[in-house]
Amino acid sequence: MATTTGLVQRITRSNNGDACVQVGSSVTQAEAFVLSFDSADAPSISAFKRSVLHLLTEAELAGYPVVVTHATNDSTITAVSFAPFDISPIGPAIHGDFYCVSGSGIPSDAILVFESDTVVAIVTPNLVRPHLAFVAQLPTSIPLGRVTVRLQASSWRSDAVPIDVSAGPLTTVRVLYSGDPKPAPYSIVFVANPALTPEVTALYADPVLTDRPGYANAVSYCLSNVLLSTEDVLRQGDLDAHIRVVSVFDATVTVNDANSLAVERMPNIIEPRRDKVKGFLAPYAETRELDFVVVLTKSSAYDRASAWYTSDDNGRPGTAYVYDGTNRTHRHFSAIPGTTAIPISTGGLTPFHEFGHAASDFVNGALPDLYDDRIGGFLINKKARARPADPIPTNFATYAGTTYGSDQNRDSLGYPSDWTSFHPQPIDGSRPNAMDNFWFAANPPDPRTCRLDRLAYAWLTDRLRAKIFR
Amino acid sequence: MATTTGLVQRLTINAGGSACVSIGPSPTNVAALTIASDSSDSVATAVFKASMVDALSSAMVERREVTARHGDTDSTITAVELPPA
Numbered sequence: 001m002a003t004t005t006g007l008v009q010r011i012t013r014s015n016n017g018d019a020c021v022q023v024g025s026s027v028t029q030a031e032a033f034v035l036s037f038d039s040a041d042a043p044s045i046s047a048f049k050r051s052v053l054h055l056l057t058e059a060e061l062a063g064y065p066v067v068v069t070h071a072t073n074d075s076t077i078t079a080v081s082f083a084p085f086d087i088s089p090i091g092p093a094i095h096g097d098f099y100c101v102s103g104s105g106i107p108s109d110a111i112l113v114f115e116s117d118t119v120v121a122i123v124t125p126n127l128v129r130p131h132l133a134f135v136a137q138l139p140t141s142i143p144l145g146r147v148t149v150r151l152q153a154s155s156w157r158s159d160a161v162p163i164d165v166s167a168g169p170l171t172t173v174r175v176l177y178s179g180d181p182k183p184a185p186y187s188i189v190f191v192a193n194p195a196l197t198p199e200v201t202a203l204y205a206d207p208v209l210t211d212r213p214g215y216a217n218a219v220s221y222c223l224s225n226v227l228l229s230t231e232d233v234l235r236q237g238d239l240d241a242h243i244r245v246v247s248v249f250d251a252t253v254t255v256n257d258a259n260s261l262a263v264e265r266m267p268n269i270i271e272p273r274r275d276k277v278k279g280f281l282a283p284y285a286e287t288r289e290l291d292f293v294v295v296l297t298k299s300s301a302y303d304r305a306s307a308w309y310t311s312d313d314n315g316r317p318g319t320a321y322v323y324d325g326t327n328r329t330h331r332h333f334s335a336i337p338g339t340t341a342i343p344i345s346t347g348g349l350t351p352f353h354e355f356g357h358a359a360s361d362f363v364n365g366a367l368p369d370l371y372d373d374r375i376g377g378f379l380i381n382k383k384a385r386a387r388p389a390d391p392i393p394t395n396f397a398t399y400a401g402t403t404y405g406s407d408q409n410r411d412s413l414g415y416p417s418d419w420t421s422f423h424p425q426p427i428d429g430s431r432p433n434a435m436d437n438f439w440f441a442a443n444p445p446d447p448r449t450c451r452l453d454r455l456a457y458a459w460l461t462d463r464l465r466a467k468i469f470r
Numbered sequence: 471m472a473t474t475t476g477l478v479q480r481l482t483i484n485a486g487g488s489a490c491v492s493i494g495p496s497p498t499n500v501a502a503l504t505i506a507s508d509s510s511d512s513v514a515t516a517v518f519k520a521s522m523v524d525a526l527s528s529a530m531v532e533r534r535e536v537t538a539r540h541g542d543t544d545s546t547i548t549a550v551e552l553p554p555a
Contacts, residue, residue: 044519077485079485081481092532131496178477181499182472
């Protein structure tokens, strides 16, 4: 067998049942191949020959190269495929919409190069990971119509893929990365909140639905926050390359109770309505397993984010672990996903901090705030002494056979004298714990440099791996 | 039944009546699935199977995500869906 690779230059269909296909780098350099439809063909053969012709037609219209397989010295097509690219643009290219390109080994300094016959437009992604380049809003400087897109870095360059750029409309459901090709990849869903539920007055339309650019920038900030901050729990070992990420922005939904995904709590807290998210997302085909849902809002006065832990599905499989001698389980699936409500004006380490809460579980282990003294339930990273004057134990807990020390000093912050609670040993004792008051970070005053404690890091890593590789 | 969701990264169609498709988030992270015709297929079955192949072709050039249904331990596609955009 031989193969010929090139662009489909011309397809000629004759009423004698033959299709002539010319493939090559140009019309003058093309080789001619034949696909014959025979009246003696079985229905299955006729149907698949028609599909071969359909693929060739799609390739011709899209400008995609094809690989034609044929016998040596025989122009009869026996198989055809799209020639592979080393990158994969995700979804349509639309001005003002998200735009993502996946690949492997993408350098951190990669840029997107859009090229038409007359224009070359450069776009710096908002986020680059080895498997993904993410753009929050595709600039209008990119010419409309047929262009090629490629990724390019100082010492690397991808294939150029033909795409068609349009001016709209913006998508309602946008897959930013589809996650592992399996039935239930771990998923993160961003959703623009349709309606806000006040504590005392009637619910009203969330202004986020009239601020698409603000929403897009908030998604970008959240992704960068959880994936590019100093804390690497979600990107270590390229864990994020296995995670599905989707955005849902639907400005057409009715303002009603079922579509209200956030409630305003005095004095300024915006809280996710965790019991509403699965039902709301179902019509958008996000009916797969949900793990972490980020509700983005634009409440004018309630601008402090909050989160609810996950409710694991304890009737489904899990990965066993032992904490302080007690058998526990990292459950693989959720009954209600971890949820957070985040204002689009968010900053600091807020998205990662809320992810820490939401990724943990009410029963199987919670990662609470460390900036208050409250204790309750099975907490991974906070315990209490009988009295504030009691010494903090040297060892905090034993998890999965490893003993973790206590934080004697509450990292750089210090325990208030009336507190009984204490925390595990930090990874970076010079800075607040990521689950503590990260706004007090100093030298540099950047909350995004804060990290988890050693125990929470190990426990959350195992929990995420149990879910991601379920 | 299981489902596999992602972009169509590769698609090969054999004129003899089979197709192999790679579905995944990127060119190097894919699941390989198949659609195969049978000489005993009725016209309706043959056309239906080919229509699934056509949907995969169109999804690839449109960069659209697809969901393929198949057996839990079987790579043979029984249904193809293009979710709403």
